[in-house]
Amino acid sequence: MFETAEVGNRIDKRAFAREAPKVREALLKAQRALAGAGFSVVLHIGGVEGAGKSETVNHLLAWLDARGIQTHAVWDSTDEERERPFMWRFWRLLPATGRIGIFLGSWYTAPIIDRVFGRLTAAGLDQALDRILEFEKMLSRENVLVVKLWMHLSKRAQEERLRALESSRKTRWRVRKVDWKFFRKYDDFRSVSEHALRKTGTAWSPWHIVAAEDERYRTLTVTRTILAALTERLAAWKENAGKKIPAAPLPRPARPNVISRLDLKLALTDKVYERRLEKLQGDLNRLTRRLYDRRRSMILVFEGPDAAGKGGTIRRLTSCIDARLYEVISVAAPTDEERAHPYLWRFWRHLPRLGRVTIYDRSWYGRVLVERIEGFCQASDWQRAYAEINAFEEQLTTFGIVVLKFWLAIGADEQLRRFKDRETTPYKQYKITEEDWRNRKRWDAYEAAACDMIERTSTEAAPWSPVEANDNNWARIKVMKTVAVRLKRELRR
Amino acid sequence: MFETAEVGNRIDKRAFAREAPKVREALLKAQRALAGAGFSVVLHIGGVEGAGKSETVNHLLAWLDARGIQTHAVWDSTDEERERPFMWRFWRLLPATGRIGIFLGSWYTAPIIDRVFGRLTAAGLDQALDRILEFEKMLSRENVLVVKLWMHLSKRAQEERLRALESSRKTRWRVRKVDWKFFRKYDDFRSVSEHALRKTGTAWSPWHIVAAEDERYRTLTVTRTILAALTERLAAWKENAGKKIPAAPLPRPARPNVISRLDLKLALTDKVYERRLEKLQGDLNRLTRRLYDRRRSMILVFEGPDAAGKGGTIRRLTSCIDARLYEVISVAAPTDEERAHPYLWRFWRHLPRLGRVTIYDRSWYGRVLVERIEGFCQASDWQRAYAEINAFEEQLTTFGIVVLKFWLAIGADEQLRRFKDRETTPYKQYKITEEDWRNRKRWDAYEAAACDMIERTSTEAAPWSPVEANDNNWARIKVMKTVAVRLKRELRR
Secondary structure, three states: OHHHHOOOOOOOHHHHHHHHHHHHHHHHHHHHHHHOOOOEEEEEEEEOOOOOHHHHHHHHHHHOOHHHEEEEEOOOOOHHHHOOOOOHHHHOOOOOOOOEEEEEOOOOHHHHHHHHOOOOOHHHHHHHHHHHHHHHHHHHHOOEEEEEEEEEOOHHHHHHHHHHHHHOOOOHHHOOHHHHHHHOOHHHHHHHHHHHHHHHOOOOOOEEEEEOOOHHHHHHHHHHHHHHHHHHHHHHHHHHOOOOOOOOOOOOOOOOOOOOOOOOOOOOOHHHHHHHHHHHHHHHHHHHHHHHHOOOOEEEEEEOOOOOOHHHHHHHHHOOOOOOOEEEEEOOOOOHHHHOOOOOHHHHOOOOOOOOEEEEEOOHHHHHOHHHHOOOOOHHHHHHHHHHHHHHHHHHHHOOOEEEEEEEEOOHHHHHHHHHHHHHOHHHHHHOOHHHHHHHHOHHHHHHHHHHHHHHHOOOOOOEEEEEOOOHHHHHHHHHHHHHHHHHHHHHO | OHHHHOOOOOOOHHHHHHHHHHHHHHHHHHHHHHHOOOOEEEEEEEEOOOOOHHHHHHHHHHHOOHHHEEEEEOOOOOHHHHOOOOOHHHHOOOOOOOOEEEEEOOOOHHHHHHHHOOOOOHHHHHHHHHHHHHHHHHHHHOOEEEEEEEEEOOHHHHHHHHHHHHHOOOOHHHOOHHHHHHHOOHHHHHHHHHHHHHHHOOOOOOEEEEEOOOHHHHHHHHHHHHHHHHHHHHHHHHHHOOOOOOOOOOOOOOOOOOOOOOOOOOOOOHHHHHHHHHHHHHHHHHHHHHHHHOOOOEEEEEEOOOOOOHHHHHHHHHOOOOOOOEEEEEOOOOOHHHHOOOOOHHHHOOOOOOOOEEEEEOOHHHHHOHHHHOOOOOHHHHHHHHHHHHHHHHHHHHOOOEEEEEEEEOOHHHHHHHHHHHHHOHHHHHHOOHHHHHHHHOHHHHHHHHHHHHHHHOOOOOOEEEEEOOOHHHHHHHHHHHHHHHHHHHHHO
């Protein structure tokens, strides 16, 4: 694979002087078009040490308008990063639409190095690469253009380059001990990198291998590659902007289904409720403290029709958790920074640190519920969301986060009763809006969407618990009990 | 001071049942009005352990619409927080306009505890309180309503409360060893807290001391206090919304001044420039690496007229810094999340971690330059900004951050020449906009504003360096030399 970049590509000074201004001008023009377009650009600058990655970044910052670019050198990690799944550190750095993020070091760095030094098995590497594939596919569909560049040097050229850097007082600092350590593993790096690049070169995000020995050739190749990718994407964006794909017909639920067959008559008397509540609150107290001691974290997701009692249930839960250990995220309309990123970005933002609990009152499942039913996204968007959400939650659970998801189910009659009650109780009036009445008209469609969601995203590690919620007492106890049982099991180990 | 909260205030069950729904309804109404208003609310819940701070938060979350509230328990700190000035951890948590942030533990916690345990002198405490005063004053003027509640218990009542909590298996966990440790220092805490509260109770953010022994009394007092503060601020906001205070007349510069007397004829030949550049780049290389080794950080600010050469100077600087160690922040229009916070928020966001360099291409000084001249903020806003900026930079420098500020000065003729050059050079065209031509017409006003700025914000720890920039060579060398000299001095120690 890398042989193609070892054939001695060079560009002479005159040719460079002729070509460079043209590329530069075109790049700037494309960047200005990007600023007004609905996508962002991730530039991945990878490759061997000494191949001029830093110089390339400097060139790009000089040629482009630096005001639309952020450079990220991902190298050491902070405790805030280590306390979240691996990809969190990259999610937080994703550029907003119209902007360019340059990554020196990326999600490829750790798996490749770990494999070379035997800290990762071949299967482990492939698993990591599969996750990367999913991630980049999602980015590409979420309006992020990922341009991946790999700077290559032959073994001989790398050695010469490192020696040349070392021989000058001015550049000696740039050669670290670790560079020689890596150089001694050149062949391993080469074979692992080839494997990684082969596995992750895709139609939506191909690898561009750049012969890096000659600076002029490298610079022109890199900038032309970026220009081509950007131009192509701008054209595609222009063509599709404003195009509406006709909405999918509203789904109708098959009955009985996992929701309709719930026995909504289940209820608890106040006396039984009070007794169990007290016991469960004590349990959850201890369990969440133990969660903290064990440096585990937990995510609870609440979904369900309007007025299903999500808020009240969450309050019963949180009232027994140390206020320092939990956070409730109520999901409403996204801010413009959130809208300028892939839809999962605003949920990644709030992932708990180790030992903490994050409770989402509505969640990323909005994508396959309200966004699907109300046509806020295209059919292809919510259809791919199941797999994206499963991939997201898999990252959470394999990191050791306890994930539980609750669907609070009420009957249409009970919802009507609660809506009316809200309208007549002064301090509840804020809870009822026009939108609630509108959603109610699509009751069946929401039920069908919820069934699809539960079917496609309930996993052993992150299961859905449908909860009979016509009776608040029953629902609250069932939720708390489910959390307590799961925590006990997780913390026993 | 606290005696007023030890007179046995109680509310009986019936009175509470009568009053609570009224307060709750009014609070919710106020919160809905807040959602559409142009300010945010910081609720500070402080006071002695065992006084029901957590329960109060639970009550508030139950009574208010939890969707507009975020609770922050500031207690341990992450390394990302410890690597920035103390207040960074609070800045990042400030609520956006229309929202409420509840703080359990705050900027008061550490100074009070440190004073009680002798880690802070009396003078050190007063200095910390002065900074807090500045901070809260700024918040208040930047549309943040700060409501400060202090839950008080007498010594006897606290002891009883801790014993009562310990005696039940259900609540025993809530009493930590540190609570008893603190209790043994009750008298010291009382006197230090009194001192702190006396010093920081202001017209714009008074303290509300709440007798916390009786839960019903505490709950009603807290909620009524918040309601009153919120109602008052809403009325003030409504009255002032849309009111335009007539713009101040454009300033005219006194000449000679610190800018006009610069000798813009200063220049370097290319040969001298190249030689010095090479030497300085090598120096800056070593120095920024040493900065990293010593875990110090640096902030460079660049201001100056359009086309003064800020971008080019920054590129010469960054090309010799390890790409992993610096970040360039180009300041353009704020995002809506940024607009929903005090104006310094978007600069706090980007403060460097230890060992890193952040370069601001334009900065917080926009407040007293473009915002002043173009009337983007009221005269009172930019007038107070000098003191706020000085307070901000003092936090940076006392934390050990090296701060340098450069004013790149060019002549009006030279600017015209560069504008024309930009218009005719294809790859420079993006740099010139209508706005540049408009700004140019106010050349004198900008010069006067810059002189005011340099006069009021140049300090020994964070000095302004005016730079003769008609000749790019001269300007770049002078900037790099200034940075190198300062770094050498800072890193010698």
